[in-house]
Amino acid sequence: MPIRTLPDAPPSVHILGPTVFLVALGVGMGESYMWPRLVLLFGPEIRWLFLVGVTLQAVVMLEMARYAMATGESIFFGAARVFKPLMWFFFVVAIAVYIWPGHLSAGAAAFEEITGIPWTVTAVCGLLLVGVVFSLAKVIYSLLESLLSILIGALVIGTAIVAAMVGTWGDVTSTVTGMFAIGYIPDGALTAAWFPVIVGSIAFAGPSGMQQMWYTLHLRDSGAGMGAHIPQIRGLRHAGEEEQMPARGFMFDTENPEEMKKWRGWRRWVTFDALLLFWGVTMLVTISFTVIAQAATRQTPGVKEIIANGEREAALSAMADSFASAGSSVLGVIFLGFISLIGLNATLGLFDSFSRGQADMTYHFVKGAKKMRMSHLYAAFLWGVIAFGILILLFGPADGPSGILDTLAFLSTFAMGAYCVTLLLVNNRMLPKPIRPKWWSNLIIGFGAVFYLGMLLYSLFAYGVVVG
16 A cells, blocks of 8 residues: 555544444444343343443444554455455345345334324435435535434433433443343243344344444544545535545555554544443443333333233333323323434434445446446445335335344344454454554454354254344
């Protein structure tokens, strides 16, 4: 890679940054639905597995950032440098999983409960809105950061307020202590019905599937580290203003003490993001939802048995009733509004990220693609995924794309094990020795690969199933 100067690092303590994207995707159906459902069924002690999952993801985030900030390249480019078929594997997985508008459908269904407007109408309008907003944006990253920061702020503050209204100090205490009940395996967890669900929930503790990989593209577009030397992706309306994308990333002089000092500043910056903004905010939101779930067990005493008997959707109704128990049926409506917000939140981030990732791989590794601008490729994938989503919503199964969440859970866990292996290869083979990961980072990422793939294989061979 050509050598260029590493920009000065910003102050390590900051409010907004590319991690807003990961938090937005992390605070999704896992935190608002899957984990509260497990708490309703097994009690708050099951949350120690959530702690393992989200802490592992924080370390993954730091290691994903290492390559992206050192080179200005995405992790997909790094994977292609190691073994090109490895990159194409992720290209195919992205298409197989993320072209389905499952998150938006779930949010639209909650919105239908509030307004009576058919969920298909809301979902189609939501898809078109996402496309129009990103097409008109001058610099897409700046718009996305602003939108998601507002939505996440509303979600964090709103759930904390409602949790304070419906919960007790005992709920807060058991929620926090439950995170440290290391090794607790409740009766019923090691069964064909629930072990695959727990596996999927651990994968959904924070951003799941390929979302961590897409984070490297957001780092690049935010100008983090050597990403400052790469042009930003613009909306379709402003595509003509985009500079020519370089054929490769850049490297700084790792033998220069001044450059290494700036590198350590960038690592402090992203570590603050990982610990406070990602780990901290995700944990705060899940604590709020867990408190609400415990209040729901008191409000709806038989909900555990209902869920255990196969009515898993009863968890959402019970939590809506828990909201309403704070004094007004309006609060139940607010809960459904939060679920709608989460669906829109996830869709904004996922569709943007899918388009960035596919455009990045296409531009660099498909012959003739460089005749187009990156913004044009981004727009093509964005409107392609929107068109496919609309076809599914209008002509697919009446109750939405069946089995999508099951498929997502399986492929997410598989992709996460695969990206841990990819991270180890890319960071330890492609980076200069002075900026390679420490041994403990490699150990944790290696544990992640064994953890995700091991749980998946155990579920397959012990129970004959991989999704719940």
